[in-house]
Amino acid sequence: MRLMSSPWFAVRNLALAALAVATAAAATRPHYGGTLHVEIRQSFETPDPPTTGYGMPDLARAFAITSWEAGRRAVYAADENATGGRPYLDTVEIEMARPLRDQSVDLELGKTDVVELGPSELRRQPAGRKVWLSAPVRLVALVFAPRVEDVRIREALALAVDRAAIHNVLLQRQGEVSAALLPQWLSGYAFLFSAAADPARARTLVAGLPAAVRAISLGVEDAAARPIAERIALNARDAGLAVSVVPQGAGADARLVEVRIGSLDPALALAGVAVSLGLPEPPRAASPEPLYAAERALLEGFRVIPLFHLPDVYGVNPRVKGRPGITPLGEWRFESLWVEGGRP
Amino acid sequence: MTFRTRLLLVFTVAVVASVALVEWLVTDSTRQAFERMEAQRANGLVAQFRKEFAERGQRIVRAVNGIAASEAAVNIAISADDSPYYNEAASLASAHGLGLLELVAGDGTIVSSAEWPARFGYQEDWLREPADWESRGAFLRREELPDGVTLSLVAVGTASAGGRKLYVAGGQQLDREFLSSLLLPEGMRVLLYRNLEPGFSPAELVGGQAEDVPRVRPLIEQVQQRKRAIARTLGTGASAETFHALPLTGYQEDLLGVLLISSSRRELVELESVLRRTGMGVAAAGILLGIALSWWATARVTRPVLRLAESAARVAAGDWGATVESPSAGEIGQLARAFNRMTHELVAQRERLVQAERVAAWRELARRLAHELKNPLFPLQITVENMQRARERYPEQFEEVFREGAATLLAELANLKQIVGRFSDFAKMPAPEMQPVSFNELVSETLKLFEPQLAQARVRANAALDPRLRPVQADPEQMTRVLRNLILNAIDAMPEGGTLTVRTSALEGGVRLEVSDTGQGLTPEECGRLFTPYYTTKAHGTGLGLAIVQSVVSDHHGRISVESAPGKGATFRIDLA
Numbered sequence A: 001m002r003l004m005s006s007p008w009f010a011v012r013n014l015a016l017a018a019l020a021v022a023t024a025a026a027a028t029r030p031h032y033g034g035t036l037h038v039e040i041r042q043s044f045e046t047p048d049p050p051t052t053g054y055g056m057p058d059l060a061r062a063f064a065i066t067s068w069e070a071g072r073r074a075v076y077a078a079d080e081n082a083t084g085g086r087p088y089l090d091t092v093e094i095e096m097a098r099p100l101r102d103q104s105v106d107l108e109l110g111k112t113d114v115v116e117l118g119p120s121e122l123r124r125q126p127a128g129r130k131v132w133l134s135a136p137v138r139l140v141a142l143v144f145a146p147r148v149e150d151v152r153i154r155e156a157l158a159l160a161v162d163r164a165a166i167h168n169v170l171l172q173r174q175g176e177v178s179a180a181l182l183p184q185w186l187s188g189y190a191f192l193f194s195a196a197a198d199p200a201r202a203r204t205l206v207a208g209l210p211a212a213v214r215a216i217s218l219g220v221e222d223a224a225a226r227p228i229a230e231r232i233a234l235n236a237r238d239a240g241l242a243v244s245v246v247p248q249g250a251g252a253d254a255r256l257v258e259v260r261i262g263s264l265d266p267a268l269a270l271a272g273v274a275v276s277l278g279l280p281e282p283p284r285a286a287s288p289e290p291l292y293a294a295e296r297a298l299l300e301g302f303r304v305i306p307l308f309h310l311p312d313v314y315g316v317n318p319r320v321k322g323r324p325g326i327t328p329l330g331e332w333r334f335e336s337l338w339v340e341g342g343r344p
Numbered sequence B: 001m002t003f004r005t006r007l008l009l010v011f012t013v014a015v016v017a018s019v020a021l022v023e024w025l026v027t028d029s030t031r032q033a034f035e036r037m038e039a040q041r042a043n044g045l046v047a048q049f050r051k052e053f054a055e056r057g058q059r060i061v062r063a064v065n066g067i068a069a070s071e072a073a074v075n076i077a078i079s080a081d082d083s084p085y086y087n088e089a090a091s092l093a094s095a096h097g098l099g100l101l102e103l104v105a106g107d108g109t110i111v112s113s114a115e116w117p118a119r120f121g122y123q124e125d126w127l128r129e130p131a132d133w134e135s136r137g138a139f140l141r142r143e144e145l146p147d148g149v150t151l152s153l154v155a156v157g158t159a160s161a162g163g164r165k166l167y168v169a170g171g172q173q174l175d176r177e178f179l180s181s182l183l184l185p186e187g188m189r190v191l192l193y194r195n196l197e198p199g200f201s202p203a204e205l206v207g208g209q210a211e212d213v214p215r216v217r218p219l220i221e222q223v224q225q226r227k228r229a230i231a232r233t234l235g236t237g238a239s240a241e242t243f244h245a246l247p248l249t250g251y252q253e254d255l256l257g258v259l260l261i262s263s264s265r266r267e268l269v270e271l272e273s274v275l276r277r278t279g280m281g282v283a284a285a286g287i288l289l290g291i292a293l294s295w296w297a298t299a300r301v302t303r304p305v306l307r308l309a310e311s312a313a314r315v316a317a318g319d320w321g322a323t324v325e326s327p328s329a330g331e332i333g334q335l336a337r338a339f340n341r342m343t344h345e346l347v348a349q350r351e352r353l354v355q356a357e358r359v360a361a362w363r364e365l366a367r368r369l370a371h372e373l374k375n376p377l378f379p380l381q382i383t384v385e386n387m388q389r390a391r392e393r394y395p396e397q398f399e400e401v402f403r404e405g406a407a408t409l410l411a412e413l414a415n416l417k418q419i420v421g422r423f424s425d426f427a428k429m430p431a432p433e434m435q436p437v438s439f440n441e442l443v444s445e446t447l448k449l450f451e452p453q454l455a456q457a458r459v460r461a462n463a464a465l466d467p468r469l470r471p472v473q474a475d476p477e478q479m480t481r482v483l484r485n486l487i488l489n490a491i492d493a494m495p496e497g498g499t500l501t502v503r504t505s506a507l508e509g510g511v512r513l514e515v516s517d518t519g520q521g522l523t524p525e526e527c528g529r530l531f532t533p534y535y536t537t538k539a540h541g542t543g544l545g546l547a548i549v550q551s552v553v554s555d556h557h558g559r560i561s562v563e564s565a566p567g568k569g570a571t572f573r574i575d576l577a
Helices: A007-026 A056-061 A100-109 A119-124 A151-160 A163-170 A199-206 A223-238 A266-276 A288-298 B003-068 B071-078 B088-096 B176-181 B212-226 B266-316 B331-393 B395-427 B439-449 B451-456 B476-493 B524-529 B545-555
Strands: A035-039 A063-069 A073-078 A091-095 A114-116 A130-133 A138-144 A215-220 A242-247 A254-260 A304-310 A313-316 A320-322 A337-339 B100-105 B110-113 B139-145 B148-161 B164-173 B188-194 B230-234 B241-249 B255-264 B435-437 B459-464 B472-474 B498-507 B510-517 B559-564 B570-576
Touching (some): A056 A073, A063 A091, A100 A114, A100 A119, A100 A313, A119 A313, A138 A151, A138 A223, A151 A199, A151 A223, A163 A223, A163 A304, A199 A223, A223 A242, A223 A254, A254 A266, A266 A288, B003 B071, B003 B088, B003 B241, B003 B255, B088 B100, B088 B110, B139 B255, B212 B230, B212 B255, B266 B331, B331 B395, B435 B476, B439 B451, B439 B476, B439 B498, B439 B510
Parallel strands (some): A035 A091, A035 A114, A215 A242, A215 A254, B459 B498
Antiparallel strands (some): A063 A073, A073 A091, A114 A313, A130 A313, A138 A254, A138 A304, A320 A337, B139 B148, B148 B164, B188 B255, B230 B241, B498 B510, B510 B570
16 A cells, blocks of 8 residues: 555645744734634633643743633733744633533624634534634544453444434534544545444344343533434444443443544654553554554454544634634644734 | 010011112112213213313424424425434424424435434435325324333424425324323323333333222223223222223324323212212111101000900909900901900800809719718618517517617718718818928828728838928828828728838929829829819719818919829829929
8 A cells, every 4th residue: 555645645744834834924924912702612620721732722832821710711911922923912811611502602792703613503604704624633433441342342333333424414514434543634544444334234243142231331521422422322223232321420331532633743643542542552653554554453443433533613703813723733823813903 | 576576577677678778779870870970071071181182183283384384494395405404303393392303304314303313314214105194183103212112192294395395293292291281170180001012011101100000901901902992990989980091093093002081980989978878867767767656556556456465364364354445446446346245255154154063063962962871871761661660570679670770870870970071071171271291200190090991901001201301381180181081092992902102202392292002093084083073983982082182282282193094003193392
């Protein structure tokens, strides 16, 4: 297999070029001032602002925290000495723990500047709405607990899930269907992992197994992902599995989890995803072939069933100007933004 | 049991039976009337419930048609991409008050499902069957939900636009909440059995309680078999309920459920209970009144009879002149008058009989006197004639004849004197002078007096005296006379000699005295007449001895009897208390 000529490298190179251009533009923009209001669904309950991960920690590049109300609100002020120069914005106010629907309403009413958009909210946005869209960097996958020992159960569930229906309807065709850990744009070989449902084979696999073995609890981290879990349960039912959706933390047999791709380097990204999913760290691969083999090996026992790769989607108030505020990996880059009506 | 008691008993039985019969007839007819009223009420309630059920169905039809006619449904129908609408059903169902709603594309693919959102993309082929959904109205359907199978009342509407069709299938689950939302009349409740599994499953009974399961199970099973409505009354007493079990069929006429409409019989039972208690109270009062009237009537009826009975008792006691009043002209009056005539006749007959007996007694006495006196008179006459003949023909022998004749005359005169004395004794029997008498001593002394006479008659005397015997109140003179008469009787009965046995034995508070001989004995006829005055079996007896004995014993309130058989002697037994 010749992966060097695959779209994987083309997409990766494109993303790196866009990042370089955006960085260069930020260093040369004028200073308009103003406050950018941002709403997010996530709630950080820590005493101090997060310093790792994505989103708010990305602001530390050009802003400094000035106010922190755990779980509710954070205010960042422009760092005069930021690398690449002072940001256009004076402050960034972030309101946490806002449901997606409320965020969408606030954006519609002009009460905020940047909001997260789920599939349903994206569909409801008026025509011409400014939207920031990252590459599909969020892996949605099923992860089995070690106590689910029968590989037939795990494989049957992998075969039962109708990814296409979920992608078309629940995800409104955002992102892509995938049976691989790394997205197609990053690895270039994701299409080699079959994502097609085969309920007949799934039924054959579990036929004859005791009912107790065929009963699986499926934990859901995020309430927004519950419809996906419910659909998986319905698909599993058709295959002869009894999947019950339970809240996360109830010691479920399987979990519906979301993991972010943390690097534009496929090998690093695979290693990061594997660690996040509790899989063994794959050997370092310098080329796509061993990377493919490593990923195939990670997925061999159906401990993890990749389902989708989803992008980060933000709705943006028209008064926000400048280049997109996120990178292809979904990192915040607000230092290059400015808002109309801000301080001259 | 007296006549009055028996009459009262008959009257009481008649009254109780009559009142009970009337009470039963009244209660039964009343109960049947109430049962008919209850049946009419239950039918009315069932009709009311059917109307309510139909109204619910109409409401669902209106809601579904409203959704089908909405702009949202038209938009979905004409949309080339259904995916944006997968969540529409929930909001539409909520807005139109439906618990279940599915929006199904013309090809049978579920666009959106309110009850099971995850079912988008699945097929609902039943909607594509040729059917006029608009005119069908609401119908029952087996519905699959995430948590199991349920029964629902649904209607189907269609939205068509641009050559595309959208099915709108909505309704309500037939569950406990649905049943509780129905407006039910007082005393009525509704249970639903969802016939979703083969056989009977207690878990499918909705709206009832655990104790209802065994009660209604046979009814449900009957409806499952016959597939037609059945009405039964289950339970007893105030807790009884009349169940109308109605089969609920789906659009393919398959039995999907059994609706149990229960109407409590408490009100009827309580009403019947009040009626029964009232009836029993009235019946009891009627019976008591009847008994009181019977008492009065029997007293009125039996009073003349009692008087008759008392008069009859007086007549039996010797008061032959007793009469009764004849108060009425009825049968009792006739009986009283007949009784009075009878007693008058008895008195007259008794007087005639006494007179006849008196005449007969005089005749018998005259006959006896003539017989007794004739015997000594004849030797007197012969002796006197001999003395006259000797004086006329043989003067020399007259002296000797005179001496012999005088002796004979004196002897016969003494005999006559004895006969007259006996009659005199019988006539003047004195009242006994009671004092303690030792019968053992009395027997011993009497036998000692008779020793020469017994020896002469070659009769051996034997005394068997009971040493336990205690003195008994008696007149010693009269009892000695009794014993002497019996001993003389025994000696006379044994002309060839024999054995005389006198036996005493103690009775409770008295004495038994027996005198037995070994003579010829008596026939039963002789035994019967033995104590009749002037009756004798002896050639020279007066027939007064045993009559005197019986008279003395009777004066001592004792009893005398005789046991004898021909050739086996006789035993006279006297019991004194």
